[in-house]
Amino acid sequence: MYNFSAGPAVLPEEVLKEAAEEMLEYKSTGMSVMEMSHRSQAFAEIIGEAEQTLRNLMSIPDNYKVLFLQGGASQQFAMVPMNLMKNRVADHINTGQWAKKAIAEGKLFGRVNVIATSEDKTFSYIPEMKGLKVSEDADYVYICHNNTIYGTKFNELPQTDGKTLVADMSSDILSEPVDVRQYGLIFAGAQKNIGPAGVVVVIIREDLIRDEVLPGTPTMLKYKIHADNKSLYNTPPAYGIYICGKVFKWVENMGGLTAMQRRNEEKAALLYDYLDGSTLFKGTVVKKDRSLMNVPFVIGSAELEAKFVKEAKAAGLENLKGHRTVGGMRASIYNAMPVEGVKALVEFMRKFEEENPRA
Amino acid sequence: MYNFSAGPAVLPEEVLKEAAEEMLEYKSTGMSVMEMSHRSQAFAEIIGEAEQTLRNLMSIPDNYKVLFLQGGASQQFAMVPMNLMKNRVADHINTGQWAKKAIAEGKLFGRVNVIATSEDKTFSYIPEMKGLKVSEDADYVYICHNNTIYGTKFNELPQTDGKTLVADMSSDILSEPVDVRQYGLIFAGAQKNIGPAGVVVVIIREDLIRDEVLPGTPTMLKYKIHADNKSLYNTPPAYGIYICGKVFKWVENMGGLTAMQRRNEEKAALLYDYLDGSTLFKGTVVKKDRSLMNVPFVIGSAELEAKFVKEAKAAGLENLKGHRTVGGMRASIYNAMPVEGVKALVEFMRKFEEENPRA
Numbered sequence: 001m002y003n004f005s006a007g008p009a010v011l012p013e014e015v016l017k018e019a020a021e022e023m024l025e026y027k028s029t030g031m032s033v034m035e036m037s038h039r040s041q042a043f044a045e046i047i048g049e050a051e052q053t054l055r056n057l058m059s060i061p062d063n064y065k066v067l068f069l070q071g072g073a074s075q076q077f078a079m080v081p082m083n084l085m086k087n088r089v090a091d092h093i094n095t096g097q098w099a100k101k102a103i104a105e106g107k108l109f110g111r112v113n114v115i116a117t118s119e120d121k122t123f124s125y126i127p128e129m130k131g132l133k134v135s136e137d138a139d140y141v142y143i144c145h146n147n148t149i150y151g152t153k154f155n156e157l158p159q160t161d162g163k164t165l166v167a168d169m170s171s172d173i174l175s176e177p178v179d180v181r182q183y184g185l186i187f188a189g190a191q192k193n194i195g196p197a198g199v200v201v202v203i204i205r206e207d208l209i210r211d212e213v214l215p216g217t218p219t220m221l222k223y224k225i226h227a228d229n230k231s232l233y234n235t236p237p238a239y240g241i242y243i244c245g246k247v248f249k250w251v252e253n254m255g256g257l258t259a260m261q262r263r264n265e266e267k268a269a270l271l272y273d274y275l276d277g278s279t280l281f282k283g284t285v286v287k288k289d290r291s292l293m294n295v296p297f298v299i300g301s302a303e304l305e306a307k308f309v310k311e312a313k314a315a316g317l318e319n320l321k322g323h324r325t326v327g328g329m330r331a332s333i334y335n336a337m338p339v340e341g342v343k344a345l346v347e348f349m350r351k352f353e354e355e356n357p358r359a
Numbered sequence: 360m361y362n363f364s365a366g367p368a369v370l371p372e373e374v375l376k377e378a379a380e381e382m383l384e385y386k387s388t389g390m391s392v393m394e395m396s397h398r399s400q401a402f403a404e405i406i407g408e409a410e411q412t413l414r415n416l417m418s419i420p421d422n423y424k425v426l427f428l429q430g431g432a433s434q435q436f437a438m439v440p441m442n443l444m445k446n447r448v449a450d451h452i453n454t455g456q457w458a459k460k461a462i463a464e465g466k467l468f469g470r471v472n473v474i475a476t477s478e479d480k481t482f483s484y485i486p487e488m489k490g491l492k493v494s495e496d497a498d499y500v501y502i503c504h505n506n507t508i509y510g511t512k513f514n515e516l517p518q519t520d521g522k523t524l525v526a527d528m529s530s531d532i533l534s535e536p537v538d539v540r541q542y543g544l545i546f547a548g549a550q551k552n553i554g555p556a557g558v559v560v561v562i563i564r565e566d567l568i569r570d571e572v573l574p575g576t577p578t579m580l581k582y583k584i585h586a587d588n589k590s591l592y593n594t595p596p597a598y599g600i601y602i603c604g605k606v607f608k609w610v611e612n613m614g615g616l617t618a619m620q621r622r623n624e625e626k627a628a629l630l631y632d633y634l635d636g637s638t639l640f641k642g643t644v645v646k647k648d649r650s651l652m653n654v655p656f657v658i659g660s661a662e663l664e665a666k667f668v669k670e671a672k673a674a675g676l677e678n679l680k681g682h683r684t685v686g687g688m689r690a691s692i693y694n695a696m697p698v699e700g701v702k703a704l705v706e707f708m709r710k711f712e713e714e715n716p717r718a
Contacts, residue, residue: 001389001390003389003390003394005394005395005396005399006396007396007594008393008394008395008396008397008594008597009394010390010394011391011393011394013383016382016383016391016393017382017383019382020379020380020382020383021379023375023376023378023379023382024372024375024376024379030360030362030675030677031360031362031369031677032370032375034367034370034375034554034555034556034602035362035364035367035368035369035370036364036367037364037365037366037367037678038367038556040364040678070429070430070431070434070557070596071429071430071434071579072429072579072593072594073593074578074579074592074593075429075430075577075579077577077578077579078577078578078579078580079577082577104578105577105578108575108576108577108578109575189594191594195393196393196596196597196598197393197397197594197595197596197597197598198429198557198558198595198596198597198598198599199557214575215575216467216468216573216574216575217467218434218436218437218438218441218464218467218580219433219436219437219463219464219467220430220431220433220434220436220437221437221577233433234431234432234433235366235367235431235548235550235556236556236557237429237555237556237557237596237599238367238555238556238557239555239556239557239598239599240557240596240598240599243393316389318389318390319396319399
């Protein structure tokens with residue numbers, strides 16, 4: 001069975017096997033990680049090692065903090081303005097549903113300028129980054145780096161004229177190397193490439209961690225509280241962090257982000273090459289902005305699409321139904337999806353195309 | 360080995376065994392619960408059954424919603440005022456560290472009246488509830504129902520003159536039957552009696568769920584958003600909720616809350632009776648306010664206390680060191696602690712007392 005879910009999504013089998021083996025007793029602690037005090041030495045090692053592995057994988061500079069928080073990306077939509085909006089102004093690029101949610105949330109706290117958008121063509125492309133006009137008083141420029149629903153990805157970053165760049169990388173973190181220094185703040189909900197839902201990772205440059213936040217910011221929504229307490233201000237989502245640490249180790253064992261990128265490009269090419277040659281299926285995204293992680297495609301007949309999803313499921317290819325705003329199908333092929341899964345999908349599509357030739 | 364940690368704490372072994380067995384594949388879904396879409400039928404059943412079992416256990420009336428949220432009790436300290444403070448006034452009872460944190464957070468949003476406190480005697484008792492003066496303009500009266508650090512519990516509720524009663528039940532929910540109708544809102548971090556850290560359960564009367572919240576309240580901090588979306592506004596901490604559901608079932612199989620209360624009273628009596636007869640050890644809480652869940656005790660010699668904690672650990676009795684603000688020792692004997700664990704502790708204390716008689 002191959003699980004093409006957009007998130008929560010497939011996890012490496014090795015990670016799940018280890019977790020199952022350690023469920024009743026972690027190492028020789030006599031207890032499950034779920035039963036451990038978050039102030040214990042054993043948990044300090046778990047969270048410390050998770051952070052260090054992530055730092056190594058992404059080459060995170062020393063002047064950035066790594067935080068393991070709760071509330072998902074949706075809570076970051078509020079934490080970012082509450083902590084970073086000194087002037088109460090932010091520039092956003094609108095590339096889809098999650099970008100829009102961040103815009104709407106930002107408006108609760110200040111002025112949001114949408115400085116570029118691809119809404120005119122159902123977010124099937126990334127707006128032109130050259131000649132982008134950043135507002136003089138903007139506290140930051142915000143992007144959603146990979147758009148899970150629409151299958152687009154920023155392959156070129158906006159020039160921010162020295163303004164802080166904030167990126168939601170929920171659906172493509174760890175899929176390829178990134179230069180963290182280009183960003184002031186990166187966040188990512190865990191449930192795609194990192195681990196189970198209920199953990200959100202924040203990578204934030206130290207100068208952005210301030211005590212001066214917007215009035216009425218809850219203590220739990222201050223980056224400074226979590227940074228000062230090394231993500232242990234209150235009880236963290238400890239078991240989730242433990243699984244994240246295992247996934248980080250798995251990525252490291254796979255060869256790190258350069259190897260992941262090679263593997264992800266190989267997987268994506270299998271699928272995109274097939275789509276480009278197909279007369280039945282059609283990718284929905286302009287080529288240069290295609291995501292390595294989320295591949296939406298359509299047939300153009302609701303009936304045939306429903307048939308495809310149903311027969312694919314029967315063949316062990318799960319969760320291929322597209323998001324309702326795009327329709328059609330979507331294959332999410334995150335880090336943990338093996339090449340064999342994509343090959344099986346392409347094979348199935350080929351067979352389906354033969355059996356259902358375009359009229 | 361017995362784990363007396365104050366939280367995260369011991370979980371039923373049956374629950375962990377089932378979780379280990381289902382880690383790679385939940386029922387015949389072909390995937391782990393961690394890999395499941397939160398919009399899938401399988402997860403809908405998991406969260407639906409968790410809620411229904413909790414409703415049955417606590418006899419939660421139909422006009423209360425049950426929410427599974429993130430951020431722990433600490434985030435509730437902000438959500439309660441942001442959602443409930445119409446007049447920007449709250450009455451609080453100060454019974455310890457977590458009560459104080461809620462007071463401090465409440466002050467970010469309005470006026471907080473501390474209408475009773477036991478701070479004068481290191482929170483070793485619950486203030487007198489009779490003749491309590493509730494403020495006329497208070498939006499609610501707030502209590503911390505069981506005080507994990509100090510080992511006290513409200514055995515009598517404050518008379519609130521019709522005001523909404525809000526209770527933090529993080530450390531004693533499910534330990535005995537409660538009359539939910541006495542409360543407007545109950546919340547509880549999962550990591551003591553419910554499941555793993557990273558889930559907080561909120562039980563809220565429907566009339567308190569309003570669209571009108573304080574200005575600047577993040578979307579994720581509105582009860583209404585979560586109630587309208589049945590805790591699926593964004594990706595919930597799905598694996599944690601799955602474990603909570605298993606713990607609820609375990610409590611049900613144990614005979615429900617009346618049976619849990621009997622068992623908890625039996626366990627607590629073993630320990631308190633021994634403490635009351637000991638010449639070496641001494642409980643720190645006045646008898647009538649003693650918690651069934653957290654039992655702090657002292658020797659009065661830092662040296663002997665350190666020796667006790669060390670030797671207990673060597674004997675397989677873990678996490679007995681008291682909180683730094685009380686000193687001494689603390690045994691947390693939550694629902695999942697078997698009677699045998701408390702017997703082993705008392706046996707060990709008896710032996711220790713014989714070997715270390717008071718000079």
